[in-house]
Every structure is written in structure tokens, then in C-alpha cells.
Amino acid sequence: MTAITQDTPVRRYSLRLSWPLVIGGVILFAGLLLAIVPELAAPYQPNAFDYKSILKPPSWAHPFGTDNFGRDMLSRVIYAYRVDMEIAVFATSFPFVFGTLIGALVGYYGGWAEAVLGRIVDALITFPLLVLVIAIVAILGPGLSNMYIAFGIIYWVFYARLIAGDMKVQRHLDYAAAGKVMGYSDLRIILRHLLPNVIVGGIVYWMTDMALAILIGSSLGYLGLGVQPPASEWGVLIAGGKNYMSTAWWITIFPGISIVLAGLGFSLFGDGLADLLRPRR
């Protein structure tokens, strides 16, 4: 018999298909399709130069206009889906998983582990991520995989700190103590009882993080350290169109809208997921 006290969250997973979950899911799924088979949607090759159609405004032939090489912007934006989805997922997955685990363990056990984590967190967060990425990319060479490495080295601490903080609070609640009284192993308590309660914050942040990863990718594109030409990535497209903002607005606007849509997909889906997982009475 489980002692249910005022603080025990009761799991009740009714499959509530809230509309954010659905809409977010649809957007993400569409994005996934575009990422896997861009050829189906893109009317042109993304790297096809066309010197006769440089900087043309949106038209039937080129719905998103062309850039300074005459490349079709719609195709470039679609092909960029693959790159940016990859960035969003790969850059943030390891930090999420690793950070959550470390944070859960540290938050539960506390003590010297917490002191050490605290120091590591402090040390890593001190460095502005961008600066560290620049340094790492300078050492290892430009390109996406090195950006992931940089993310992996630093970003897990956000999750760790977040989860550890929440875990510390949960640990002291009665149901956790109840579990110990019941003789459950520490690992079981952490994974089955506490983690689902704390992970909500982590998931919500993960969705934010994906959007942030795309933004950092684009800042790196601004500095020339991200994806290398002629590959297209939304941030690189925006950075490249910076000087054409008054003369060829379409080069920056459409990739920008794509980032908004993709980010919206992530965050709606994430919020829906969080609603699902959040303990209900």
C-alpha cells in the first residue's frame, strides 16, 4: 500500500491531444519530410547558378526570388531544412540526455558531487558559448561537426543545473521519502518517480534550445565559421543577404520566416509534450 500524502503527484496519462501538440507535430513532421526528401518540393537545384537572373524579386518562376548568384531562394530554403533540422537535433540531443542524467544524479545525491558539478558548471558557463565555439572551430576547422562538439562540451551544463535544482526540491518531498521507506532502490526512485516530474522543465528548455541552436548556427554563419559554401543554411542565407536588405529583401525574409516556423513547431510540440507529462490531480 502506498502512502499517498498531499505532495504525491499521481500519474494520469490520458492521451490528451491538445491542439499545440497536434499543430506542432504537423509542422515538425512537414519539416522532417522536407529534410529527408527536399528534392520532392524544391523546383531547382539549390546550387544552380543562373547569371541571367541575379537578384530577381519573387515571381512565378522563382516564388522566393533569386540571390546574387541567380540561385533560386525557395530551393535553397527547402534544402536548408535538412541542415537546420540536423543542427537543432544533433547539437542539443547529447546535452539534453547527458545533462539530465548528470543533473538528476547530482541533484539527488548532493554532497561533494554537487560541489564539483557546481564548479564545473561555473567554469563552463563563464565562457560565452560563441567565443568557445569560435576557439574550437579555429582549432579543429570550420564545419558543422565541430560546432556539435562545441555544443556538446558546454551546453549539457544548462540541463544539469536545471534538473539538479528541480531534483533537489523534489527529493525533499514526502513521496520520495516514502519510496525510500518502501525499500525502492535509489535508481528506481530517481528514474521512475522523480525524473518524470523534473523532466518537464528539461523538455521545455530542450525545445527552446533547438531554436537557440539554429540561432547560434546562424551567428557562426555570420562569422563564416558554420556551414561552408555552397551549402545553404538559414543563418548563412540571412547573413549573406545582410547587405541586400534594402535592395533584395527576399533573401533575408524567407529564411527568417522558415526559422520562425520551425521554431514554432518545436515549441508548440514541446509545450504539448510538457502538458502531457505534467502531473495532474
Add this chain to the structure above:
Amino acid sequence: MRASFRNMAAALLVAAGIVGSLSNAAEAVTRGGTLVYGRYADSLFLEPVLNDANVDIWILSNIYDTLLLPTDDGKSVQPGLATAWKVADDGKSVTLTLRDNIKFSDGSPITAEDVQWSLKRAATPNNGIWQFMVESIDDVVIQDPKTVVLKLKHTDPAILTALTVFNTSIMPKKLFEAAPGATDADKAKAFAEHPVGSGPFILQSWQRNSEMKLVRNPYYWRQGEDGKPLPYLDGITFEVIPDDATRLLKLKSGELDGAEFIPYSRVEELKADANLNMVLFPSTRVEYATLNVRPKLSDGSDNPLSNEKVRQALNYAVDKDGIIQVVTHGVGTPMTSFMSTATPFHSGTTPLFPVDVEKAKQLLKDAGYPNGFKTSIFALSGNEDEINISTTLQQMWAQIGVTLDIQQVDNATRTAKYRAGDFTMRLGAWTDDIADPNEIASYFVYSKNIGALHTSWKNDEVDQLFEQSQQELDPKKRADDYAKIQATYNATGPIVPLYETPYPVALKKSVKGFVQIPLGNNIFSSTYIEK
């Protein structure tokens, strides 16, 4: 008949005189005001001998002065702090007569001792990276308070031009030596914080990476059109705005009076702006790709670029007009030699390697690469021009089967690999620092300086031509030497010449009298703001 003819002539002369004076009145300079100029990067070290960078060189001439000055077209010399000069018949000494009443900006007189000390300091071996320009100076002798004689180690056809270059600026010996510090470098650092020169302006304040303020030097020797001393301006404020888009925005909003390095993509737009003058100053700037011609690359693999036919193929496959159109939006012009048309002794009238894709394919086949090969190029990260150039090259070379991998790296990385010869290809740009072809030739062509742009390209005949031209005083023979050097290098050299571009500067319509000479120096001494 004759009388009426004379009357008519007289009447015409009078009329012309009236019209002449009217137009003079319209061109009268207005004194006063502070010019706000937008720069893309801040200077680092305002010291003539020990500085390293264009960002310093191009404004040094506003604070310091040299014995001779370059003419506005950058091709010959005119009087500066020296009014007369004579090269001896044997070419091994130069006698210079100093101007009367010249003073430093603190009011102290410029003496022959200052001249002697400054020139000897510039010529000291290993003192700064520009020493090579005056390496022929053996000694500087004071003949009398107004006459200084340079004794040369050997004949040097470029010595007069060298006396217009920034590193021979005349500096105050007593003030410099009184600066705190044990070594010349330490004293230079201290001195450069409050520099004292004899140029048209004085450094008033310097907020690093933000704002540099110069004020008028009341002791400047040059006279303006109105008979009073230059400069016309009360001062200049340099604002550092590294982002192109922001710099232009600030100019268009009226907060800047002028801005340098306008991106090529915006030139047309600014030309159409009624409030601005979009000026393209002729320059010595050339843009090119450097190819490593060592037989093996640093990873041990064979280097296709060591084959002359391959280099020619790469050259023929590039549509220079296409690159000029796409990258510079028509602002650039094709190169007719590896040196710019503004460099003295430039020869060549036809654009190099007019595009011929079929010929390129054939040359590759002849060289033994019928299916092309893979190669890579270093581009400067975040540099829009280099990204555009390399993307275009990538596409153009794909047509002949050459796959180009673009690697964006930062300046320090690229320079280090370049100097070590650890590169396959890289993009580069060059501007002359002296109005003589010997500098560009010694870097691009001569094997004994930096191994022909660190490519290890070598041609003994050309090396010899260069060495002999360095001491050849007869300009005709020198022109001949350089014609031969250019012919050989242009046909077989280790570069892919891309384009020449002018310096794109945008100024408010009210700003007059500014010039950026082909060497890159920004000359503000005759600039004025019309009311």
C-alpha cells in the same frame, strides 16, 4: 581690320577673365568644421617605422610628414619637407634641401638632425618590416643645417619614391629619445600614445575601437588655395564601424560625412543617392588566387598545380568578366598583368587568360588529368568577397572536372599556413605601399624574398632580371626589364589573376577635396566641407 581683331581679342580676354574669376569664386574653399569619417577597422599602432598594418599606414600621412610627397596619381614625387633633391651622377648619393621654417606640431623646429635620425632609424636592419624599402641607405650626412646627403650602398632607382613612404616620416629625435623605455620598441610604444609629427593634423584623443579625433596642426607648412596654411578642416573624427551594413546606414542617415570600403553590392544604390558622391578612386589593388606549385603537398600527395598546363587550364576556365559581374557588380576591371595598371612600369593591354573552357579541358587532358582532380582553397572566414569569389570559382572549375573544397579560416591561421607553405590554394589581395613595381615584384616574382608568394615558384632568368633592375637607373632599361618579367610571370606564374578594384568611398555632396591615392593613403589635407 587688325585693330578690330585686336579689340575683339581684348574683349574676349576680358570676358574670359570675368568668367574665370566667377568660377574661381564658385570654387572658393570654405574653412572650418569637423569631418566625421567612418572606417571599417581601428588603427593599432600609429608609429611610422614599427607599424604592421594598412589600418595604420593609410592615416599616418595625416599625422606625420615625409621629405617628398607622392603626386595625386601616385606615380611620381613632389616636394614635401624637402624642396629640392638631386641624385648624384653615379647614383650613389642623394642631396636634399630642406624647406624653410618647418616645425613639428608642438612648435619646435624640424632640424637636419631630426631628418638624419629618422632616416637612419628607418634604415636600421631588422627595425620593422618596412626596412627593406630603404635598405640601400648606408649613411645620412648633414652637410649644413638645410642640406642632408644620403649615402647609398648601391644605386637605387626607387630611392626618391622611398622617401615618400610612411616609414621615412620625419620624427622629433629629442622627444622620441626622451620617451620612457629601454629599447627603441618600448620608446616607440610610449611615443605613439601622444605622437608628435609635422603632418596636417594632430592626434587629440583616441577611444580605442570607437573614435579617434584629430585636430588641425597650426604649424603645417603647406599653403591652401586661399593663401593660408592647410588644412581647411578644424578636425577629423574617425568612427570605427566594422559592420558594412551599419556603416552605410549611418552614412545614409547623415551621421557620417564619409565612409570607406563601401561593399560592391551597394555601389549602384549609393550612386543613385542624391545626397552622396559615390567615388571610385583608382587603386593599386589586385585580387588573385595563389597556387602552391611544390611537386608534393604537405600531406605527401602529388600536387597537380605544380604542372604549368594545369595552372593555365585553371586560368582559362575562369570567366573573369563573370566574376567581376557577380562579385564586384561591375566595379572591378580585368587584370592585364599581375601588377595593377596604376603601378609604374605596368605593361600589358589585353586581359589575361580570356575564358576558354574547351581549351582548359584540353590542357588538363594534356597534363594528364582528363577527369579533373580534387583541390581546396583557403578563404577568409566571414569575408563576403572571398566567399563569393570561391563559390564562383567552385562552380566554374566544376565545368572542367576540378572539385574545389572551400575552407574558411581566420587570418592568423591562413597566414601561418601560408608562410609554412602548408596550403594548396588561397585567395589574396595586394596594394602597393610604394609607387614602384619593385615591392610587388619582390613578393610575387622573386624567389629569394618569400619564394614567390610562398609558392616556391622560381624562374632564374626572372630572378636575375629583378636583381639587375633593382640597381638600374635608366628608366627605359628598367621598363624593359619589367616588361620581360611580367611577360614570363603572367604566362607561367603561380597565380590566377582575378580583378583590379578601385577604392570605393562615399562622401556627402558637401565634402570636397578628399583623395585616396592608389597606394591607399587617405589624404585629408585639402579636404573641406562646403556650407
Add this chain to the structure above:
Amino acid sequence: MAGLGYILRRVALMVPTLVVILVVTFVIVRSLPGDPASAMIGDRATDQDAARINAELGLDRSLPVQFIFFVERVFRGDLGTSFSIKLPVSEVIADRLPATLILTAMAAVFALLLAVPLAFLAAIKRNRVEDVAIRSAFQVGLSMPVFYTGLVLLTVLGAGLHWFPVGGYGDDLASHFYHLFLPALAIAVTLAAILMRSLRSAIITVLDAEYLDFARSKGLANRVIILRHVLRNAFISTVTLLGLHIGTVVGSAVITETVFAIPGIGRLMIDSIYARDYPMVQGLTLVLAVLVSVIFLATDLIQAALDPRIAR
């Protein structure tokens, strides 16, 4: 309870962190390909020039020796002389730090003003029109790279309407605030989006947990108690997040300072890395580390004060 002992202990713990940071920076910066001479003198120089300059900068000595020299000088309070600017590092940092500090502070304030009230609104009206509108609006903020936001603000509010100057920093304190308004706003847009999302989620969690109990047992009069409880939790989360994201803000400052031509340490950091200006990078990292550690300590103390469960 957070007392003087706790504070002193945390300060003492900062020291090993700083030492580790110093060592790591020292190693990283010297692992960057290229060397200061290459960065400084560019393509024109010869190998002799490069060797000479590197020797003048003391780089021809072995790494451990260089490190010892560096540490010894730090203890004397001397951070060395910058390779590229040729002025003492501490002087340059002191000169450039205020701009970034003011920018960061203003950005944080703007972000809080934007995020906190709207997060509350979104949480209370969960999944209704207000919530969707707010979240969509903030999503746009999260999707715009800061250089793009900055450029748009400059174009519209600066060059267009002339409400603000186009970049720059100004001459006195008042004009500093004026010049930094737009760049702070550009950073705040993204920061607010990050804060809003997590805040909203945290508020919802607390509301869900507390509301039903109280509503069942006490009645509507205790809305106040709920609100106070929610507020306190929200404040804790916000403060934690803000502290965590100081690094993000300083990182955005790098790009923002470039776009807006502000002479701050963000740009200085990047420029120094590109210039391989070892003393400057090391000095900057040390100063930044101390600053951020202090901010962390502050946020931890606030958190501990508000939530006694944590301080043990």
C-alpha cells in the same frame, strides 16, 4: 541558512575554478593554429620578421616557462601588455568593460520587463488566445539572429525615424544609455523569449499543484496566497535562468557590439582571439570568470534566501 560562512565558502571555492579556467584558456589559446606574428604582420612579412616578433613577445620560451611568468605576473596584479594594441591589458579591459556591463544590465532589465508579465498572462490564460498570441510573438523573437534584429532596429528606428543614433557609444553616461537602448533591445528580444517559455512552464506547474488544493479547502480569498507562492517560485526560476544565461547574453554581446559599433569586451574578446593576442585573451577570460562567478553567487544567494529547502 545562507550566512557569512556560506558566502566565504563559495568565494573560496571560486579560486580553484578560476585556476582551472586560467590553465584551460592558456592551453586553448596557444593551441589555436597560427601565432601572434602571423596575425599581426599579415602576408607581407618574411619568416625572419615573424621569428623576431615572436621572440620579442616572449613566445620562444617553452610553454611551462611562459605559464609561470604569466601566473607570477597575475599575482602582482599585472595582466601583461596586449600584443596588438600595445597597451597594458588591464587598462584596455577597464576601458572597454563598462560598455558591455551597461549593455548586459539594460538587456536583462528589458528582458525581464518583457518576459515576466507576459509569462504570467500566458500561464493564466493557458491555451487561450492571449497565450497563443504571446507565444507566437516571442517565437519570432527566438527566431531572429541578433545581427538581423539589430540591423532591422537600426534601419527602422535609427536611420529611418531618427529616434536613436545609428550605432556608436556616446561621450557621457546619459548618451551611453541612449546609444545602448537599441542594442540592449536587440539582445532582450531573444533573452525574453528564452525566459518567457521556461517561466510560463514553471508558473503553470505551480498553479496546477497549488490551485486545486486551495480552491477545494479554503475558497477564493486565498488567491492572494497562491499568487504570492507562485510569484516566489517564478522569481526563483527567473533568477536562476537569468544567471545561467549570462553567458548567452555576453555571447550575443559579441555580435551586437560588432553590428552596433560598441567598444565593449565582447568584440574585444573576438578580436583578441583572431589577433592571437594571448595576454588579452587570458586577461579577459580571468576578468569575465570573476564577474560571472560573482553573478552566480548572487543568484544562488537569492535562490537560497527565497527557498529554504535548498540551502539546507
